[in-house]
Amino acid sequence: MLKLEKVSKAYQKGTVKAVDDISFEVKPGEIFGFLGPNGAGKTTTLKMIVGLLKPDEGNIYIDGMDNQEESLETKKIISYVPDTHEVYERLTGIEYLNFIADMYAVSREERVQRIQYYLEVFQLKEAVNDLIKSYSHGMKQKIVLIGALIHDPKIFILDEPMVGLDPKASFQLKEIMRLRCQEGKSVFFSTHVLEVAEKLCDRIAIIRKGEIIACGTMEEIRGQRKQQESLENIFLELTE
Ligand SMILES: Nc1ncnc2c1ncn2[C@@H]1O[C@H](COP(=O)(O)OP(=O)(O)OP(=O)(O)O)[C@@H](O)[C@H]1O
Numbered sequence: 677m678l679k680l681e682k683v684s685k686a687y688q689k690g691t692v693k694a695v696d697d698i699s700f701e702v703k704p705g706e707i708f709g710f711l712g713p714n715g716a717g718k719t720t721t722l723k724m725i726v727g728l729l730k731p732d733e734g735n736i737y738i739d740g741m742d743n744q745e746e747s748l749e750t751k752k753i754i755s756y757v758p759d760t761h762e763v764y765e766r767l768t769g770i771e772y773l774n775f776i777a778d779m780y781a782v783s784r785e786e787r788v789q790r791i792q793y794y795l796e797v798f799q800l801k802e803a804v805n806d807l808i809k810s811y812s813h814g815m816k817q818k819i820v821l822i823g824a825l826i827h828d829p830k831i832f833i834l835d836e837p838m839v840g841l842d843p844k845a846s847f848q849l850k851e852i853m854r855l856r857c858q859e860g861k862s863v864f865f866s867t868h869v870l871e872v873a874e875k876l877c878d879r880i881a882i883i884r885k886g887e888i889i890a891c892g893t894m895e896e897i898r899g900q901r902k903q904q905e906s907l908e909n910i911f912l913e914l915t916e
Contacts, residue, residue, distance in 0.1 A: 677862045678702040678725065678831055683734035684886075685720050690732075694720040696886035697734070702831070702864050702879075705857050709877035710866040713915045717886040718866040719759065722835050725864070726756040739830060752780070755824040759835040761816045765809035769800065769819050772808060773826060780827035787826060794822040797848050813840055821849065832856060834865040838872055850876055874907045884915045 678701065685695040695717040702708040712718050723729040725736055727747050736743045738750040764772055770791070777787040795801045798818040803811065808819060817840050824832065832853070838846050853863045853876065867873055873880050874894060881891040890897050890910070897910060 677704045677706070677739060678708075678864060679737040680721075680725070681735045681737070683721070683724060683731045683736060685717075685724060685729060685732050693886055695724070695731075698883070698886070698888045699734075700881050700888060700891050702862050704862055705860045706878045707853055707857050707863045707876055708865075709873035709880040710864065710883065711868075711870070711873055711880055711911060712866075712883035713868075716883045716915070718883060719835055721883070722756070722758075722833060722864075722866060726754060726833060727751060728756075752827070753830040755827065755829040755832055757820055757824045757832075757834040757837060759839065761813070761820045761840075763808055763816055763820055763823075766807065768807055769804040769811070772819060773804075773823055776823040777826050782827050786828075790826055790828070791822065794825055797852070798822065798845060814842055814845065817841060818845060825852070830861050832861065832863045832865075834863070836867060837865050838867065838869055870907045870911055882911065882914055889914050 680701070681699050683695060683698050684693070686693045698721065710718055710721065720729065724731050725738075725743070727743055727750065730744065739753055741750050743750040764775070767775065773791050774787070777791075782790075795804055798821070800815065800818050800822070803815060808816060811819065821837075837849060841849060850872070856863060857878075877894075879891070879893050880897070881888050883889070894907065
């Protein structure tokens with residue numbers, strides 16, 4: 677579903693190597709967590725996957741298509757929720773959702789059904805006719821999430837999605853992730869919240885200083901280490 681092959685990216689004329697020769701694969705029906713300490717290269721990797729940054733080296737395949745060569749086709753089947761929730765504040769919630777639905781050519785019936793469903797899930801029904809600039813941080817995050825789900829993407833990509841959500845919304849988002857995977861779609865997200873990764877993800881990759889230092893199921897990663905060691909210990913040990 678999503679495949680990175682020997683991907684590298686450096687900033688400042690090559691002096692800051694943010695991502696260094698990374699390869700991994702996210703399979704259909706999989707929730708894949710991307711873990712790493714601050715500055716490890718998570719956001720840079722996500723931005724390359726969604727086409728906001730061009731890799732210096734390597735290739736990224738989305739559903740078998742190279743995301744540089746078939747940029748428009750790949751963008752149609754992914755969605756990206758960045759960690760900064762920049763949104764058109766002068767639109768109402770419903771205007772924003774309809775705008776996104778128009779961009780992705782989502783039919784009237786589908787958008788009505790999906791908008792109603794997600795507004796109910798995230799308890800945003802009453803605010804949907806208000807200007808987004810009046811929304812709280814968490815409400816903005818929810819409207820961005822709904823916008824990202826409106827075209828029913830095959831791959832749902834999120835940067836630190838749980839930060840800023842209240843426990844209920846966080847639970848709902850995890851449920852949405854699980855449901856999508858049951859339908860054979862994939863979820864790829866970065867997180868610092870180790871407990872979320874441990875409970876939710878089918879597989880994880882740990883990145884440190886731009887390099888993947890561990891990748892696999894929790895059992896596989898634990899198997900290489902002491903039995904029953906918590907992800908927190910493994911993470912701290914590996915990223916030290
Ligand atoms: N636009 C940029 N120009 C120069 N250096 C950058 C730029 N963006 C990121 N970097 C550097 O690249 C490295 C990786 O940054 P990145 O934002 O990808 O990490 P991250 O794992 O997402 O970190 P965090 O968890 O703190 O958000 C860091 O050393 C960072 O300082």
